[in-house]
Amino acid sequence: MNKFDVIIIGAGAAGLMSAAHATKRGKSVLLIESNKSPGRKIIISGGGRCNFTNLEVDSTFYVSKNKHFSKSALKQYTNWDFIDLVCQYDLKYHEKSLGQLFCNGTSKEILNILLKEIGKSATMNCDERVSEVMKNDELYEVKTNRGLYSAPSLIVASGGLSMPKMGASDIAYKIARQFGHKIIETEPALVPFTANEDLKKEFSTISGVSLLATVSCGGQSFSENILFTHRGLSGPAILKVSLYWGNREKVRTNFMPMADIETILKSNTKKTLQNALKESLPTRFIEMWVGQIPRILSKKCSEISNKEIAELREILHEYDFCPAGTEGYRKAEVTRGGISTDNVSSKTMESKLSPGLFFIGETLDVTGLLGGYNFQWAWSSGYVAAQNV
Ligand SMILES: Cc1cc2nc3c(=O)[nH]c(=O)nc-3n(C[C@H](O)[C@H](O)[C@H](O)COP(=O)(O)OP(=O)(O)OC[C@H]3O[C@@H](n4cnc5c(N)ncnc54)[C@H](O)[C@@H]3O)c2cc1C
Known part of the structure; x- marks a missing residue:
């Protein structure tokens, strides 16, 4: 059996970060990754440009049963620490909006930085799947389809359930349960909503x-773009709100947050409604969505009745959408829920039930909003575990 100081399951964002810092501390590290190559989600992230962190990061951007859990790790390794790291490698980046930092080039540059940080000091076994973990005295024994390895420290960085085709598996939850940890119910999050059959026809x-x-x-509101799809609704505002959505809950949408329908009608009395709305809404939306109210678009604004104003208010400012569901883990950027933080130290990421066992990244019940927060959690939690192995 091959023996190491640290075994890390999963060479995604969190596992790679942990490997880089554990090797810096002189530890012998084995990274085991079921995909043929490391960091596949990093490569596809941010539309190929990796939104690697945000200018503003604190625990309020994360959803967890324990809203304080992320504080310590985010302080120990901050967004500025990661920005310093990418600057050392002369990576060119830009702020897109709302503090979100993206590579000017491709996401691969972020992966390359992490791989360079690890260098040759860690052993990386790709195309190898962990199937089982045992504890023998003080050592964790890790069984894969190719062998058996042992170490006094085991870092579980195998992520959540989103995007099975990217290698996602439930091994983290199995290991956590085996050592007495609870799992907070998991749900796909940062995911588009689907519509029922009738609405699908309208949306299409x-x-x-x-x-x-x-x-x-x-109880949360987001003002950003939304996108109508053949199957439902997507876009940043929808992905963000999906993090807070409970089954069968209504999602209220104001399609015209910057203008009020009554003000538009009063200040455009001589124009038709269709022309009056052109400054605030896309033409196709006006025709197909507002045009649901019979003959209204060709009416002069001054001729629109109070009943019609109420109807307009309902479909434009107070539209209640009941999603049929979400696009599921197949399309979800992250998994909400996961390993309960109850018995995990927020300062070290170590299990309080089994010394030497660490959980990091998306395995835990810590889910960030869209905007670089999930990678920042991977960097921070990965760093913290590496300081304590
Ligand atoms: C399309 C998409 C775009 C995204 N864009 C962004 C973005 O721009 N910014 C942002 O902050 N977040 C983004 N995210 C979220 C972000 O990618 C994740 O939160 C982050 O990758 C989590 O890191 P992790 O290391 O915890 O898990 P992962 O990156 O999922 O890594 C876990 C690794 O473990 C491996 N593994 C699983 N089971 C086993 C096993 N049994 N044996 C061995 N290996 C195993 C997996 O193959 C995987 O490589 C995006 C997600 C998706 C899906």
Whole structure:
């Protein structure tokens, strides 16, 4: 059996970060990855440009049963630490909006930085799947399809359930349960909503239309773009609100947050409604969505009745959408829920039930909003575990 100081399951964002810092501390590290190559999610992230962190990061950008859990790790390794790292490698990046930092080039540059940080000091076994973990005295024994390895420290960095085709598996939850940890119910998150069959027909007439909207659900509101699809609704505001959505809950949408319908009508009395709305909404949306109200688009604004104003308010400012569901783990960027933080130290990521066992990244019940927060959690939690192995 091959013996190491540290075994890390999963060479994704968190596992690679941990490997880089554990090797810096002189530890012998084995990374085991079931994909043929490391960091596949990093490569596809941010539309190929990796939104690697955010200018503003704190625990309020994360959802967890314990809203304080992420604080310590985010302080020990901050967004500025990661920005310093990418600057050392002269990576060119830009702020897109809302503090989100993206590579100017490709996501591969982030992966390359992590691989260079690890250098040749760690052993990386790709195309090798962990099937079982045992504890023998003080040592963790890790069984794969190719062999058996042991180490006094085991870092579980195998991620959540989103995107099975990228290598996602439930091994982290199995290991956690085996050592007495609870799992907070998991759900696909940062994911598009699907519509019921009737609505699908309506939405498909405006599929491809994108507009700024305010979307609210579960006590949270986001004002960003939404996108109509053939199957439902997507876009940043929808992905964000999906993190707070509970089954069968209504999602309220204001399709015109920057203008009020009554003000538009009053200040455009001589124009038709169709022309009056052109400044605030895309043409196809006006025709297909507002045009649901019979003959209204060709009416002069001054001729629109109070009943019609109420209808307009309902479909434009107070539209309640009941999603049929979500696009599921197949399309979800992350998994909400996961290993309960109850018996994990927020300062070290070590299990309080089994010394030497660490959980990091998306395995834990810590889910960030869209905007670089999930990678920052991977960097911070990965760093912290590496300091304590
Ligand atoms: C399409 C997409 C775009 C995204 N874009 C962004 C973005 O721009 N910014 C952002 O902050 N977040 C983004 N995310 C989320 C981000 O990718 C994840 O939160 C992050 O990758 C989690 O890191 P992790 O290391 O915990 O897990 P992962 O990156 O999922 O890594 C886990 C690794 O473990 C391996 N593994 C699983 N089971 C086993 C096993 N049994 N044996 C061996 N290996 C195993 C997997 O193959 C995988 O490589 C995106 C996600 C997706 C799907």
